[in-house]
Amino acid sequence: MKKQSLLLLMLASTLIGVGQSWTKQYDRVDACNCGYALVEKNGKFGYVSEQGKVLVSLVYDEAMAFSENRAAVMVDGKWGFVDVKGVEFVKPQYTEVYSFHDGLAVVGKGDNYGFIDSTGNVAIPLRYSNARSFGDGFAPASNQKGLWEYIDKNGKEVISFRFSYATSLTDGAGRVLLNSKWYTIDKDGKLTKEE
Template sequence: MCNMKEEQDLIPYSDDNSKMGYKNLQGQIVIPAQWNMVYNFHEGLAMVQNWQYGFIDKTGKVVIPLEWDNCESFSEGLAVVERDGKCGYVNKSGELVIPLVWNYAHPFYKGRAIVFDDKQRYIDKEGNVIWTRERTAPQMIKISDTCEMDINDMVIIEDLNELGDVVDSEEFFKAIDDILEGNGKKGTSDK
């Protein structure tokens, strides 16, 4: 999960040619519009896209070339990248530090990430598998910072100890209490 509360001092903007860049909080152009799509900065880098994805720093310098089919913002110093349907992780220097072997991958949170191939796996920042479970890649709904639910009613708890055991978490149990069912439909409540 990316830190969505990170202070943003550069704001995406679009020019008359539908290209995007960044302005400062005073509305001055800092990084001229030159990409098809830009995203917020996380950990000092922003994802940008011109058919392929890469990352720039706050001066507009491309620090990770636009060579990825898809990617996610940086979290804990690593970003999910995808090429030819396989996911891995790059560091802020653009080095592929966890190979492109996963069918689907989540960003790192508390030093761990959930990845999928033919099974669901929980890995550390070196790519070592901590635990494995039979499962296919889900479509996720975020419940909280430590918990997600997929459309198959399976809950993934990201607050696990080193052995993959669930750590008793008040936030997790509160989230479970907020899951509602009625008229054959399921959802969550913030009350």
């Protein structure tokens, strides 16, 4: 029994090693996400399949992991997005971006932030001084005074500007800073003071 277990362990180790031998040709390999791994070689980023096949050429100065079958990529200090086929459906034009969540991605130009949809069209105009990703259908966004609120996917205010800081909702709850105290907030705006 011990001999069989040892033999199986050795076989599994060999197969795993063979399957990942392609990783050695890159300076950096991030974990596969959606079946694609972010890779870097000589300061350029791209994406490969789990088998090591190049899916998006290593031509980008920076890149983020795929989220909702889209990934943010940077060229010459500007961010855009590619799809899983490597098609650049948003040309690099933004100074800051976040990954797609709930079908929308935060984009920023200078001091103005908004959201684009999965086709690259502006869904919520760049009218906020900062914003975070959508979660559970809501996103935190701040006005020019630095106060945060929560908006829905149409850009409609659902919980008004009053927080010094706010996080995205996860599993129906987020965190907000109000009067120098942290609270948990739910989708209805109910606050629970954190101890």
